[in-house]
Amino acid sequence: xxxxxxxxxxxxxxxxxxxxxLRWKGIEFTEIAPSPEIMKSEILPHIGWPVIPVLKxxxxxxxxxxxxxxxxxxxxxxxxxxxxxxxxxxxxxYLLQLFADEWMTLPAMHYRWNHNENWIYGEFGxxxxxxxxxxxxxxxxxxxxxxxxxxxxxxxxxxxxxPGIEKAYEQFLADLSAHLxxxxxxxxxxxxxxxxxxIGPLYAHQYRDKFTGDHMKRTAPKVADYVERVxxxxxxxxxxxxxxxxxxxxxxxxxxxxxxxxxxxxxTNEQYRTWAATAEPHSxxxxxxxxxxxxxxxxxxxxxxxxxxxxxxxxxxxxYQIMMPSDRKRAEAFLAAVGGEALLTMRIEPRLTRRNYxxxxx
Numbered sequence: 160x161x162x163x164x165x166x167x168x169x170x171x172x173x174x175x176x177x178x179x180x181l182r183w184k185g186i187e188f189t190e191i192a193p194s195p196e197i198m199k200s201e202i203l204p205h206i207g208w209p210v211i212p213v214l215k216x217x218x219x220x221x222x223x224x225x226x227x228x229x230x231x232x233x234x235x236x237x238x239x240x241x242x243x244x245x246x247x248x249x250x251x252x253y254l255l256q257l258f259a260d261e262w263m264t265l266p267a268m269h270y271r272w273n274h275n276e277n278w279i280y281g282e283f284g285x286x287x288x289x290x291x292x293x294x295x296x297x298x299x300x301x302x303x304x305x306x307x308x309x310x311x312x313x314x315x316x317x318x319x320x321x322p323g324i325e326k327a328y329e330q331f332l333a334d335l336s337a338h339l340x341x342x343x344x345x346x347x348x349x350x351x352x353x354x355x356x357x358i359g360p361l362y363a364h365q366y367r368d369k370f371t372g373d374h375m376k377r378t379a380p381k382v383a384d385y386v387e388r389v390x391x392x393x394x395x396x397x398x399x400x401x402x403x404x405x406x407x408x409x410x411x412x413x414x415x416x417x418x419x420x421x422x423x424x425x426x427t428n429e430q431y432r433t434w435a436a437t438a439e440p441h442s443x444x445x446x447x448x449x450x451x452x453x454x455x456x457x458x459x460x461x462x463x464x465x466x467x468x469x470x471x472x473x474x475x476x477x478x479y480q481i482m483m484p485s486d487r488k489r490a491e492a493f494l495a496a497v498g499g500e501a502l503l504t505m506r507i508e509p510r511l512t513r514r515n516y517x518x519x520x521x
Contacts, residue, residue: 163186275368
């Protein structure tokens with residue numbers, strides 16, 4: 160398959176996830192950075208809002224959102240699928256995607272805007288003003304980047320929570336390093352969907368950004384090596400852990416992820432349900448439905464109740480619901496081991512979908 164175009168950026172959280180998958184899958188594609196002209200001529204007319212990554216197919220269709228991009232190339236008879244076909248590993252993959260896509264935003268955005276701000280303005284400027292001087296690129300990048308920086312407080316990143324975010328991130332690096340001592344990828348000796356999800360925050364923000372990249376290479380070299388391998392599309396050979404098992408070295412990562420994120424998801428779900436009770440059927444869903452208290456690394460604050468997190472959670476819950484009874488028992492034992500028992504009775508109602516590149520009620 161040829162003729163695919165990925166509108167993405169080296170600085171973009173989710174572009175890394177799509178790029179790593181396409182390379183691993185062996186898809187021939189050209190990546191084009193989103194200059195202002197590209198945004199006006201390609202993204203806005205077809206997607207309706209300024210967002211990346213976007214994949215343009217050879218027949219001229221546009222796909223937005225990394226899960227949809229990956230799904231375009233996956234199928235039930237795909238012998239080279241990135242998604243595990245065994246139920247527990249698939250369930251855990253969706254939990255890892257939920258963590259990577261929706262909770263790792265905390266360290267990703269904290270470190271970018273509190274430790275890499277001046278550096279990242281220059282990087283944004285290379286896209287915004289590719290022919291400008293360094294000074295012109297910096298100013299153009301600052302104009303673009305200031306919009307992203309404005310989201311930081313809504314993401315729960317404040318002087319009060321910053322020490323906790325850093326403490327939790329350091330623990331994550333230690334836990335992932337311990338896992339990588341045993342296995343080269345999250346679910347075995349072969350890369351899978353879970354690895355591409357994890358590369359979203361780990362590549363653009365935590366590896367490529369100057370301060371955090373230097374820090375990762377110095378304090379967690381096994382993680383830096385892992386990032387380099389996954390973003391390069393390596394890990395096609397090998398196997399996932401047999402017998403639908405889950406590596407015990409992943410349990411500490413998921414235990415912390417659920418302890419911190421599950422209360423926010425529960426509150427967000429309640430707020431979404433309240434909002435939906437008075438909304439028109441099949442309405443577009445707002446990106447946020449309020450604020451939720453949260454704690455990370457022992458420090459507390461408030462974070463936006465993001466509805467897209469519920470869509471990612473819905474994928475995991477759906478996987479559990481269709482399991483055979485014996486597989487459910489294994490999933491329940493797994494959730495008990497990581498403190499996720501509340502997921503067993505959680506439902507997203509009304510159900511969520513994506514319609515016209517936006518989140519909406521089914």
